[in-house]
Amino acid sequence: MWFVRFVTSSIGKKLVMAATGLLLFLFLLTHAAGNATIFMSSAVFQDYADELHSHPLIVLVFSSALLAVLLVHIGVGLYLFYENRAVSNNRYVVSKRVVKNSLASATMPYTGLFVLLFLVIHIFGFTFSPKDVPISSTVRDMLSNFFYALFYITAFIALTFHLSHGLWSMLQTFGVNHPRYELFIARLSLVLPLFFFLIFGGIAFYFMTGLGANY
Amino acid sequence: MSSSINLTLKIWRQPHSDALGSLETYTLDHISTDMSFLEMLDVLNEKLTKEGKDPVAFDHDCREGICGMCGAIVDGVAHGPEKEVTLCQLHMRHFKSGDTLVIEPFRSRAFPIKKDLLIDRSALDRIIQSGGYVSVNTGGTPDGNSIPIPAKQAELAMDAAACIGCGACVASCPNGAAMLFTSAKISQLALLPQGQVEGKERALAMVAQMDSEGFGNCTNARECEAVCPKGISIRNIARLNREYLTAVLSEG
Amino acid sequence: MELNARVPAGPLAEKWDNHRFANKLVNPANRRKYRAIVVGTGLAGASAAATLAEQGYQVQVFCIQDSPRRAHSIAAQGGINAAKSYQNDGDSVFRLFYDTIKGGDFRAREANVYRLAQVSNEIIDQCVAQGVPFAREYGGTLANRSFGGAQVSRTFYARGQTGQQLLLGAYGALSRQIKAGRVAMFTRREMMDVVLVDGRARGITSRNIITGEMESHVADVVILATGGYGNVYFLSTNAMASNVTAAWRAYRCGAGFANPSFVQIHPTCIPVHGDYQSKLTLMSESLRNDGRVWVPKNQGDLRKPADIPEAERDYYLENKYPSFGNLVPRDVASRNAKEQCDLGKGVGSTGLAVYLDFADAISRDGRETIFKKYGNLFQMYEKITDSNPMVEPMMIYPAVHYTMGGLWVDYDLMTTIPGLFAIGECNFSDHGANRLGASALMQGLADGYFIIATAVANYLGTNKLEQINEHAAPFLDSRRGCEDRIARLLKNSGGGPAGKCTVDEIHKELGRLMWDNCGMARNATDLQAALEELPKIGKKFWDHVYIPGNTREINQSLERAGRVADFLEFAEIMIRDALTREESCGCHLREESQTEEGEAKRDDANYSHVSVWEHGGDGAPKLHKEPLSFEFVTPSQRSYK
Ligand SMILES: Cc1cc2nc3c(=O)[nH]c(=O)nc-3n(C[C@H](O)[C@H](O)[C@H](O)COP(=O)(O)OP(=O)(O)OC[C@H]3O[C@@H](n4cnc5c(N)ncnc54)[C@H](O)[C@@H]3O)c2cc1C
Ligand code: HEM
């Protein structure tokens, strides 16, 4: 069938990565917007959380879809990683990367896996937290733990790296690469990940440093 | 100005495809900095021959950077440290006396080593055979000027068509992918009205062939573009992705 | 040896049509029963193979390189001529024909050259249809330039990579036929022999370069498209693997070899800089449009070019040829450069170079304009020489570039061996004693796309060929002969290299002999001396050459040795040819035959013929002559004053 042939082709797999990556990125945008309410006040944040959870069907549909997307992204990502490693492992006695700033692209699977680890811990910590404690307190309590928050910040650094190559790469995979927009895209794939880092990292930083102790 | 340098070379020696290879060390003195890299290897081979040893096998022909026959990994970089040149165009003035150079063949799962630095790149030919052409027979073609082509479009096609098929892109891709090579041909033909007629079939066939040859998957690492002696841009890969996507959605 | 050119009757413009009509055809359904061998995948070979396969023949194709796309044609830079007259500047088929005949100094066959001009237009259409990215005007039409001093703009080009783009077009067509199963492609094969059965070419013996195996291939016709033999000089602008082997083996089987001494020496190449040098690089002829050629007036002037004042410079081309100046034809420019260097006025570390100076052009048109025009070439030059022509003058010197001589062929491109055809640079057909710029690509593609298929059909349609296979005695004999020859090449290799010489050492020695004695200017004394010296080099080769390794593996020294052995034999007919042609014509300058002003002087009364050499077995080669008659043009003496 054409669809199977498509997703098993090398470019098909890339396109799957890019499409799922795009969806994950869009999720991050909404998630960041929602979480940014933390900076306003515990009440606003709590309202946002309560409002969200008053629509269980929507939450269920969205989170399962998100999970599916994530699983596909991870599955195909790891598959590519292993396939490519089989081709390239120890090819040369001396090997050197010529491209400058190739760290992000070379570490995609590792930064991705780190984000995955983070996601597991994050979801167990928050999504499956005791239902009787308000979410705003859970956030405060957990992130006030220095090491817990540090782990969060590290994960966000990994995410920033992942996306700094990921966003550009996604556009390239979709065929978006034009000299006129080259600079714009380069800036965008730096600014957007940093923006995420500021918001998500900011939250962790806020509680970790005790700024949000009275939240 | 020309001067002379002394070098230590570590070269991959492998008698034939099935043999185990290893790096052998040679010293070479009084190499003129005006020599090309291949002339330096010629000097080494003359020396080895006179010592009764087996000279290093390496591919080469035009020695002016156009046939795509030469190529090796020098200190980890395909075609050596200078940008946008083939190995035959690299001159020894880019090295210093006392340098140790590690010279290895272009490697990829799809490029079996035949001897020393000499490899089999016929997989690239098979990609072209699967559709890298316009299907016209000889004769009966319309006048050359019957279809005007914007100069800019023709220039872009020429940028892509400059590929010499040396395989440096594959050799330096961390995944051993042949996307730059394949995309260069697909781009050239996709940019010209003559090639657009069978553009979709071409994209599908060439990608299928590329995949079946055992090349790796592109992860947009950009190494190919960085070592390409003809400066072929990964914009061509973006174009290939577009061509492939539209082809697969309508005809796959 | 019978030399019947089989030129068709009728007016010049109708000959090709008449011929095509008179020729026999092969029914499309029957074509698949016939097999053709094409040796070489340059412009000529690739286009011929693709075209024959498209028409339904079964084709076997051979090349030395690892891919058909790497044939030497890939290196051609400047462009390809055609009589399209898109520029409305007075060009026509007849003018292209006339320019080619005249450029060849009236030593080519009128009918062949006219046909070349006729089919030239179809070549462009064909290549455009294949997706060759020719340069375009802003309105989208094809761009043209004037090339090599032509008075009209008829040269089509794709940046400085015309040969590459045309070859990739032909390679695409060939690849399509490989995919379709009508072409069997044999890469990394070197043809070692033509196999004759009952006096007809019925196949070849080839050596597999990877395994060393000798293989026989059977066919009904054999087409050689194996390029030129410029590497007889060791240093040339040709690719390293360019050789005379295929043509020479055909000659040894009885094919006539025409005009072997006609060699074009290109004036604008990067000078030799050391004895390790392996090849010479051509710099485009277009540089002479803006560059001024000069040498210091005084011998041995070692000052930097910038320190030599205007009054002490000799712009010798401009002074000697006021109306053409720096744009005199290739042979004239080359000879004059040599003359200046022989006078001790050459520049550079070897004294074998002249300046090509852009300073005036830069001050006239501005840095930007000049860089835009020649930037690519300047960068290429700088990569090789480490000197920037925007700042200091370029140094150039002539180098061997193209061989007009080659296997003799009739109007149907068939050699004197029935069933053996020769196309492209390896035949002698269209360029006479000198080739015009951008005409070799045209000829290769004309032969391959538009001429050879008609000729092959006629041959197959008029001859009945027996079924044979590779176990037939002539194939076995040929294989054995080739194996014996390799054994002879390797016979010195037993006792190690001590006291022996390498293949390259001998090749360089041969090259020097040929360059000094049978190069840009020739005279009887030097040629005679070379003829005496040559067997000594040959003997040294066979007695002392040391080739490491064995024959059952990749052995690049052995490959080269085989080619050098053939060059050594071939050089003899080259020298003899130069010696017997006691006139100057085109690229062949006999010092004894010059005008009072020191220009080449043709002798039409005695030398208006093609010299064709026949292998004489153990005796001396025999000279035959194909008289040239000019019905449609009147030979005139060239003058560029
Ligand atoms: C640097 C340079 C620039 C040039 N620029 C121009 C230009 O601008 N315009 C122009 O018109 N001409 C130009 N020429 C000349 C032109 O390129 C050649 O004359 C032409 O390409 C020859 O084509 P061909 O098909 O006859 O042979 P080639 O392209 O030389 O091909 C020979 C083929 O034969 C094969 N072969 C040879 N020997 C054997 C053997 N023994 N066994 C098996 N295979 C064999 C080779 O593998 C190869 O495939 C230039 C030449 C040079 C050197
Ligand atoms: C919120 C989380 C994530 C986001 C927003 C995200 C986003 C992206 C994006 C946009 C790309 C670029 C796609 C392309 O190259 O076209 C990408 C690539 C990749 N991602 Fe993720 N990702 C996330 C999580 C993960 C996880 C958990 C993994 C675990 C393995 C992972 C592994 C990879 C890999 C290996 C690639 C590179 C694939 C390639 O270049 O071909 N990602 N990601």
Ligand code: FES
């Ligand atoms: S030898 Fe032809 S590209 Fe280097």
